[in-house]
Amino acid sequence: KAGVTQTPRYLIKTRGQQVTLSCSPISGHRSVSWYQQTPGQGLQFLFEYFSETQRNKGNFPGRFSGRQFSNSRSEMNVSTLELGDSALYLCASSLADGRVNEQFFGPGTRLTVL
Amino acid sequence: KNEVEQSPQNLTAQEGEFITINCSYSVGISALHWLQQHPGGGIVSLFMLSSGKKKHGRLIATINIQEKHSSLHITASHPRDSAVYICAVLSMDSNYQLIWGAGTKLIIKP
Numbered sequence: 001k002a003g004v005t006q007t008p009r010y011l012i013k014t015r016g017q018q019v020t021l022s023c024s025p026i027s028g029h030r031s032v033s034w035y036q037q038t039p040g041q042g043l044q045f046l047f048e049y050f051s052e053t054q055r056n057k058g059n060f061p062g063r064f065s066g067r068q069f070s071n072s073r074s075e076m077n078v079s080t081l082e083l084g085d086s087a088l089y090l091c092a093s094s095l096a097d098g099r100v101n102e103q104f105f106g107p108g109t110r111l112t113v114l
Numbered sequence: 115k116n117e118v119e120q121s122p123q124n125l126t127a128q129e130g131e132f133i134t135i136n137c138s139y140s141v142g143i144s145a146l147h148w149l150q151q152h153p154g155g156g157i158v159s160l161f162m163l164s165s166g167k168k169k170h171g172r173l174i175a176t177i178n179i180q181e182k183h184s185s186l187h188i189t190a191s192h193p194r195d196s197a198v199y200i201c202a203v204l205s206m207d208s209n210y211q212l213i214w215g216a217g218t219k220l221i222i223k224p
Contacts, residue, residue, distance in 0.1 A: 042214055
């Protein structure tokens with residue numbers, strides 16, 4: 001089975017722009033979670049999507065949004081980029097047939113905001 | 115106080131040494147993950163456990179639910195084990211979100 005894939009791998013944007021990141025989960029996985037990793041804050045949970053619905057949400061401003069498609073692929077959008085949004089964005093997929101499921105991570109998208 | 119605490123934050127050891135990384139948590143959990151992150155960012159899930167002990171190759175993970183503590187051990191460490199090791203708990207108190215430790219940066223010198 002192919003692993004979790006994320007595109008693009010690297011991205012450079014300027015302040016005020018918006019960006020869309022994509023995550024394709026492992027085939028058969030219905031849950032996709034997004035995380036932000038910065039040197040100062042570590043890994044922070046953004047949101048989780050399951051069957052096209054947002055099931056959980058972390059403490060991020062409304063500029064951060066996401067969605068999930070019927071094939072379980074997920075996109076994350078950040079509008080009005082700020083310098084502090086520079087981070088590694090990771091997505092993880094799981095079967096989510098229950099609440100306790102192992103998560104499998106993608107390679108991440110490294111976003112740099114100038 | 116963080117809900118998931120790891121120690122040590124940094125660890126440097128010689129090749130061949132036995133390594134122990136500790137994780138303590140203060141919330142109710144349904145499972146605990148140990149993950150490995152190499153430079154460049156990719157995260158690999160090493161173990162998910164909710165009781166007892168699991169072993170995979172040179173890696174051993176244990177958890178004591180009563181004491182809210184888990185350890186990750188590496189036997190016969192090798193320079194390729196150099197990475198950041200992260201403990202994350204699946205918290206029942208936070209609607210089953212993963213709560214992350216800050217990570218332990220491990221360097222194994224040849």
